[in-house]
Amino acid sequence: MSELTAVLFDMDGTLLATEQYWDEALVELGAGWGTTVGPEALAATAGVDLDGAMAIVRAAVGVSRTPEQSAADHAWVVGRVEELMAGSVSWQPGARELLLACLAEGVRTALVTTTPRALVTHVLGHLRPDLGTEPFEVVVCGDEVPARKPDPAPYLQAMAALGLGPADCVVVEDSLTGSRAGLDAGCRVLGVPAGQVLPAEPGLTVGSTLVGVTPAALAALPYPVRA
Incomplete structure (x- = not known):
């Protein structure tokens, strides 16, 4: 051996x-854009860093964001996941x-x-x-x-x-x-x-x-x- x-x-x-927390935050982020993030897009984000995951989601739902908006989205997702992880x-x-x-x-x-x-x-x-x-x-x-x-x-x-x-x-x-x-x-x-x-x-x-x-x-x- x-x-x-x-x-x-x-x-x-x-x-x-904890992957579910990132998925939940991305779904909520998409809802804030007025779109629905589906399971295929979420599956494609597995193992991808947050910036890459948000790019996948944006492409899947057809949303464009400015660099400033993307930075704000990033901060929001991290904050939301922090809330979820702090719970359990x-x-x-x-x-x-x-x-x-x-x-x-x-x-x-x-x-x-x-x-x-x-x-x-x-x-x-x-x-x-x-x-x-x-x-x-x-x-x-x-x-x-x-x-x-x-x-x-x-x-x-x-x-x-x-x-x-x-x-x-x-x-x-x-x-x-x-x-x-x-x-x-x-x-x-x-x-x-x-x-x-x-x-x-x-x-x-x-x-x-x-x-x-x-x-x-x-x-x-x-x-x-x-x-």
């Missing part, structure tokens, strides 16, 4: 059911158990998310008392990286902070953009998609849930073999 030193977790939609966050099925198993077995953990630090702070404020411990050795947020997913920069930054290389790590993701970032960082990736299809790629293992996934199962994931 391969060695596993660290697991690098995505947050929204992977560990936590919920685990994805199997995620809490997998994270606790990693901590119990001495597998190092990192959180690598496109979400900005201010919102992640709210989330961690919920997770620490729930888990009874500090869940992540390293936290990399979307406003602290030179480029966002699907660029590998966030995962490369997390590995550098841990002092590890790709062979030591497994990435756990839910989106196409996140999986691409993990693969391009050289890591094995477990993808558990919700609403997206993840194509077969070397190094990517696609599952339907995190329920029953263990550190041993992650350690056994195949390494990417590329020409």
Whole structure:
């Protein structure tokens, strides 16, 4: 069996059911424009940074916004999601158990998310008392990286902070953009998609849930073999 030193977790939609908060805020934003944001547009925003997600939504509903209006929209969405996250966050099925198993077995953990630090702070404020411990050795947020997913920069930054290389790590993701970032960082990736299809790629293992996934199962994931 391969060695596993660290697991690098995505947050929204992977560990936590917080993707719905971004969807809710984007739907409300569209309603403020006098339009309806449909499920196909929302599905296309999975794993995309907020500016990219708003561009997808604008194109889907046929709305044009000035740079000033777009900046105001961005601030409004972040504020709305902050309100929702401050209320509560919920685990994805199997995620809490997998994270606790990693901590119990001495597998190092990192959180690598496109979400900005201010919102992640709210989330961690919920997770620490729930888990009874500090869940992540390293936290990399979307406003602290030179480029966002699907660029590998966030995962490369997390590995550098841990002092590890790709062979030591497994990435756990839910989106196409996140999986691409993990693969391009050289890591094995477990993808558990919700609403997206993840194509077969070397190094990517696609599952339907995190329920029953263990550190041993992650350690056994195949390494990417590329020409």
